[in-house]
Amino acid sequence: MFNELSPRKRAILKAVVDAYIESGDPVGSKTLTQGRQFGLSSATIRNEMAELESLGYLEQPHTSAGRVPSESGYRFYVDSLMKEYALNAGELAELNSMLKAKTAELDKLIQNAGRVMANLTNYTAIAVKQSEGRDTVTRFSVTPVDDRNFLLVMICSDRSAKTRFIHTENPVEEEGLKLLEQALNNFIAGRDLGTVTLPYLMQMERSLGRYGNLVSPVMKFIYDALGQTEERDVRIDGVEKLLEYPEFLDAGKLKDVLGMFDRKNELLGLLESADDDVNICIGRENGVEALEGSSLVFKKIIVNGRAVGAVGVLGPCRMDYSKVVSAIRYLSKGIEHAMNTEEKGGQLSSGDSDDRKGEKA
Template structure:
């Protein structure tokens, strides 16, 4: 168990390192107002803290930097909740006063604000498309050979795919088919669409003419094609401004990791509600081992959950980040609540 004094010193070290990115020495600690004892005492305490694994040296005669264990402890126990500045709160509030009706618009803007206010990289995961339910299916014939199928979900999400129309199929045939599909599929979760289309509707349509069948085959192929959940990334280039990423190789591999959309999505999806931090090696990807990833969830309607995340170096202003993400996720949630 750490003593009061050790806690104090650990806090000072981490706070200092977070702002300066430089190893913190005993003398500079002892000069702090909050520290009433000498640098020699600090050194003794630091030796203990190091032995306990909370801080490290970069070389034998350097000051100390927080270890991952140190950050973890800091986040779990030492974090003083920070009041956001008037300006920060204002920026977010202003952004959300514009009447926004589009999910994408809100998310894009949120990602932008988050990365702008933090100078880190923001990643926002939309809610699972497949959990939403079909509101309406529409087909717009473009010309003899092709048409566009448009899916609208109960959440207002719109997807569209072009597909081929066999020449034997008339547009009135198409229309009839759409009517049948709509009557059968309204309210069906998208995730079940595939199955329903094969099992129930296929037979139903076979009972009608051959034309339906042909058109249906194409339409089905278009609808079944799955659309991965989208990832919105903001401030990707902010990474370049962090001193820990002056090594281009690191930047490159980090970018490569972020851009693996499906894996990133899986990672973000794995979180449940609330705010969570992954520090350094707590992240599953090699390229993120000197990064921290803060994730928070937002709600879209009742049971649909999306995730906002912030990626930066382990040396992050955790308390400010927490506050910001909290505020932002609340704004997002309440914006969406208005819709559904």
């Protein structure tokens, strides 16, 4: 559907999104003609906007009002129309002040990152720190007990052995247990569990064919045995900033979002299944009911090839995506630099921002 848009429609859609992000008011054809960026009549622009609405990129909240971007319109904007935002001197100074801090302790960097992102973007910031020094399993062994029970043995990196007796609801053939043992050793053995993402587990499930339903319960036992379930620190900064946007003034909507902050596993699930680049999740793309009508933009922090945390912001769908993406990429790159090298400053030049188009999670 994206290829249906002519250059003129693209320019008008970009102008509508930019204007709506800035003002929060529905955008009419008169607003675009006043900007003198189009050499078109108000009637022509109005017709183009009507076509964009029929294609699903714009919506009209009221018959007498202008139009606003739909979720599809925002998605097309961040993927194809958004211009790179150049951080100004003041913004760079605020970011570099944090990155030049003498501490290279990850928890301090993550804590400060959330505070800085909330101040810089005026959105609610989310910062996640993974625990450090976790055991890995070097070898798995699966031994059948009967057709509904088997013993899982895990030989850990510290040479200790952990065992779990696992019961299945349905009978499992010995062939399935052999395939499970093979998959665990191929996909999980020797791997930091912090790097095991949802797409990776889905790949593991596919490799097991009709026995793929064993992966989820077995991985839960593995996480529990290694003490992984409660070792992630989620920090929320700038919750009060939600009240600055009309989208969150509805008491029910605000209650849903605040409740999700308490149920941090929903946020962690989004972060774990994401790409390593900046992820932009718009409205229903989040897959979390409480975040419908909101956008979440975040990036994992990768140190020595391992995801050690993440930093991002939550705000309305009419978020200033360009500025947010630039700030998140710059800040996360600075933290990675500080943690990956012996140089503690982590200060970057403005050219290191290297913004690219937003990516869907």
